[in-house]
Amino acid sequence: MSGFDCDLFVVGGGSGGVRAARMAAQRGARVVLAEAAALGGTCVNVGCIPKKLYSHAAQFAQDFRDAAGFGWDLPPARLDWQRLKKNRAHEIQRLRGVYEHLLRSAGVELVQGWATLCDAHSVQVASAQGARRWRARHILIATGGTPSVPHFTGREHVITSDSMFDLEPFPRRLVVVGGGYIASEFASIFHGLGASVTQLYRGEQILRGFDDDIRAFLAQEMRKQGVELRLRTDVRQVRRVADGALAVSLEDGSELPADAVLYATGRVPNIAGLGLDAAGVQLSGHGGIVVDERFRTSALSVHAVGDVTARIQLTPVALAEAMVVVDQLFGDGTRAMSHELVPTAVFTHPNVATVGLTEQQARQRLGAVRVFRSEFRPLKHTLSGNAERVLMKLVVDPASDRVLGLHMVGPDAGELVQGFAVAMKAGATKAMFDATIGIHPTAAEEFVTMREPVTPG
Secondary structure, three states, X not given: OOOOOEEEXXXXXXXXXXXXXXXXXXXXXOEEXXXXXXXXXXXXXXXXXXXXXXXXXXXXXXXXXXXXXXXXXXXXXXXXXXXXXXXXXHHHHHHHHHHHHHHHHHOOEEEEOEEEEEEOOEEEEEEOOEEEEXXXXXXXXXXXXXXXXXXXXXXXXXXXXXXXXXXXOOOOEXXXXXXXXXXXXXXXHHHHHOOEEEEEEOOOOOOOOOOHHHHHHHHHHHHHHOOEEEEOOOEEEEEEOOOOOEEEEEOOOOEEEEOEEEEXXXXXXXXXXXXXXXXXXXXXXXXXXXXXXXXXXXXOOEEEOHHHHOOOOOHHHHHHHHHHHHHHHHOOOOOOOOOXXXXXXXXXXXXXXXXXXXXXXXXXXXXXXXXXXXXXXXXXXXXXXXXXXXXXXXXXXXXXXXXXXXXXXOOOHHHHHHHHHHHHHOOOEHHHHHHOOOOOOOOHHHHHOOOOOOEOO
């Protein structure tokens, strides 16, 4: 370690940064981690974890209504917004403590403050105690992403997803702008919690990049549940009116009243003020840090993982990438990361989960594909009276019989699809699906009992 204060300096205490710091320290490396905000990053503090907790809270409202069909008479349910926020905050604080304990137990030195790269081996951290500089053999940037809001009249009146968990008061009228997974999730969640929700998207359908059947089916189900979804619609301006509410003016000349306006129109890599130029770190046209298959940047001593690279913005991806970096720097260097067949879920109501290629992607690559599709009413809703339906879809290569894509809209879709992702990673064919005995009665058995393709390939 001659000339270096540490083996690895990690900038960012989110999922990827914490995993890399902890695992590197456990392998004997001297590690420093700098974080300017709370440990845990987006996922723990204002992303996956609180969002899923609020999704559970929203689902209870429907569960209470469904219970009547099973003989349960319940008093009218009422949400205690303050209690939900308090309990969520307590759990997030607990998780932050877990992160800190894991890091300190592994021997990681934690530094609270803003880190800036001075060159490819030097990092300076500004904190309340002043500024300090470290010389590091290797540097890892894991600063994640940040919400992006376009410039328009009234931009100062809107909020981003980072602010949704502690809104005060609860917004009885919520306008959500955007069509991605964050916008769609919050539209579903706050509708379930009791808000009147209007979701605006300038595109032709929500969830761009997902399978077209999935997109259309989810939009149908969200509308059925009561979310007002307006497509090919854009905002002209947002203004504050006399009673303190907001007025959202649309390009078509109409106007929507709102208590809160959420802009979920995308996230960008969090690179401002990092000193990347000084270190010689190259950026892509989208503002993400360019890395190779070993997650090295153009400055070979500097690595980057997670959302800051602007590739797949998922916590498990950042964790896997972090493990590749640790293995490359402090292991045998054999670990690799594939960005193919990465499963993902969208916690709308109902949930969406998917792994592999969409039908459109498969056709672009192969030309002909076989598609299996099933839509049905879950057994539970034969008594509940709930009109919610499930969609399942398989995309198959007719030449190899390999399952290329698996898609679902329905309750607990993420829990179900995770297991099928393992099978697809192992190269499962449609014949293997067909030979697998289903668990009856479950929704999951539909994936192994679909026999007739809707397109023969």
